Amino acid sequence: MTAKKLAAATAAPVEMPDEADQALRFEKARAAQASALLEDYVELIDDLLASGGEARPTDIARRLGVSHATAIKSIARLKREGLATSKLYRGVFLTPEGHSLAARVRARHRLVVDLLIAVGVPRQCAELDAEGIEHHVSDAALAAFARFLKRHSTAS
Amino acid sequence: MTAKKLAAATAAPVEMPDEADQALRFEKARAAQASALLEDYVELIDDLLASGGEARPTDIARRLGVSHATAIKSIARLKREGLATSKLYRGVFLTPEGHSLAARVRARHRLVVDLLIAVGVPRQCAELDAEGIEHHVSDAALAAFARFLKRHSTAS
DNA sequence: ATGATTTTGTAGCCTGTGCTACATTTTAGG
DNA sequence: CCTAAAATGTAGCACAGGCTACAAAATCAT
Ligand SMILES: [Mn+2]
Ligand SMILES: [Mn+2]
Ligand SMILES: [Mn+2]
Ligand SMILES: [Mn+2]
Numbered sequence: 001m002t003a004k005k006l007a008a009a010t011a012a013p014v015e016m017p018d019e020a021d022q023a024l025r026f027e028k029a030r031a032a033q034a035s036a037l038l039e040d041y042v043e044l045i046d047d048l049l050a051s052g053g054e055a056r057p058t059d060i061a062r063r064l065g066v067s068h069a070t071a072i073k074s075i076a077r078l079k080r081e082g083l084a085t086s087k088l089y090r091g092v093f094l095t096p097e098g099h100s101l102a103a104r105v106r107a108r109h110r111l112v113v114d115l116l117i118a119v120g121v122p123r124q125c126a127e128l129d130a131e132g133i134e135h136h137v138s139d140a141a142l143a144a145f146a147r148f149l150k151r152h153s154t155a156s
Numbered sequence: 157m158t159a160k161k162l163a164a165a166t167a168a169p170v171e172m173p174d175e176a177d178q179a180l181r182f183e184k185a186r187a188a189q190a191s192a193l194l195e196d197y198v199e200l201i202d203d204l205l206a207s208g209g210e211a212r213p214t215d216i217a218r219r220l221g222v223s224h225a226t227a228i229k230s231i232a233r234l235k236r237e238g239l240a241t242s243k244l245y246r247g248v249f250l251t252p253e254g255h256s257l258a259a260r261v262r263a264r265h266r267l268v269v270d271l272l273i274a275v276g277v278p279r280q281c282a283e284l285d286a287e288g289i290e291h292h293v294s295d296a297a298l299a300a301f302a303r304f305l306k307r308h309s310t311a312s
Numbered sequence: 313a314t315g316a317t318t319t320t321g322t323a324g325c326c327t328g329t330g331c332t333a334c335a336t337t338t339t340a341g342g
Numbered sequence: 343c344c345t346a347a348a349a350t351g352t353a354g355c356a357c358a359g360g361c362t363a364c365a366a367a368a369t370c371a372t
Pocket of ligand 3: 029195286287288291297
């Protein structure tokens with residue numbers, strides 16, 4: 001290992017980031033990925049409740065493109081984590097925590113779409129990509145997005 | 157359901173996207189998520205090979221922040237999918253397919269970081285967020301990012 | 313050279329998130 | 343009201359990607 005480090009120090013053409021930093025980056029990305037599913041569910045449920053009235057497992061499943069069995073299991077997880085409630089054959093509802101998460105998630109989703117469009121991404125494409133991107137945008141980045149949009153919408 | 161749709165049509169305060177479109181969005185995001193891990197591995201392995209010489213399972217594990225057992229299993233998947241090779245105690249190497257994937261992934265990673273910085277995200281934060289965001293940026297969005305950066309770097 | 317340390321590999325476990333198939337319950341239509 | 347259709351729930355499977363614990367191999371240092 002000593003030999004290898006020396007060789008790297010003398011002949012390395014590429015600089016690597018610090019090991020610990022890099023590990024933290026990947027760990028953060030994995031964590032975001034783990035909550036992505038929950039975020040999409042609460043956002044969708046909140047949309048359904050706001051738009052029509054009911055958020056039924058079958059509707060949720062259809063909109064997410066998964067089987068109803070899968071949706072029901074994920075809804076069970078939402079309940080386990082205190083984000084949703086449901087009564088047999090009565091549809092799904094959000095707890096206050098679920099509702100406030102949904103609000104944050106929706107605001108972030110919109111901001112991401114708007115930023116993508118502002119830098120020139122076609123609307124359709126922006127909406128496609130945002131669905132995945134949103135889960136990895138930190139609050140600091142979000143704030144920067146908001147500043148950018150304000151700057152560039154007033155300067156029409 | 158007829159009654160529900162009528163109610164929604166008359167009193168709906170929120171517009172929902174088309175069901176099929178929405179399902180496609182979520183399916184695409186899930187697909188991106190599934191390849192994210194492979195992308196991070198090939199990018200990291202390529203970096204290690206370019207910078208020092210070797211890409212050993214333990215190094216890979218440390219940099220990714222996972223146990224070496226986990227890394228070895230993921231490397232097995234890389235091999236199964238034709239992206240990498242390895243001989244016992246000889247480290248990991250990329251196939252031509254793996255190498256070209258790594259090149260695409262690295263270019264995309266850099267472009268995403270640069271764009272985030274260009275819109276005002278602090279560098280540190282940009283590098284953190286990019287690790288997750290990169291896997292969800294389509295080619296079309298990437299092209300838009302490149303155009304945006306060219307426009308805004310020449311106009312200094 | 314040999315003993316300690318590091319690296320690698322294996323085995324077995326868990327959780328999350330997909331699926332299909334089947335059972336049950338509710339809802340809707342005639 | 344009764345039957346057919348739709349919705350819901352359950353069971354059981356598969357696979358990915360985490361982990362720890364243990365075993366074997368290679369490397370390093372004395
Ligand atoms: Mn999403
Ligand atoms: Mn969303
Ligand atoms: Mn990444
Ligand atoms: Mn990357």
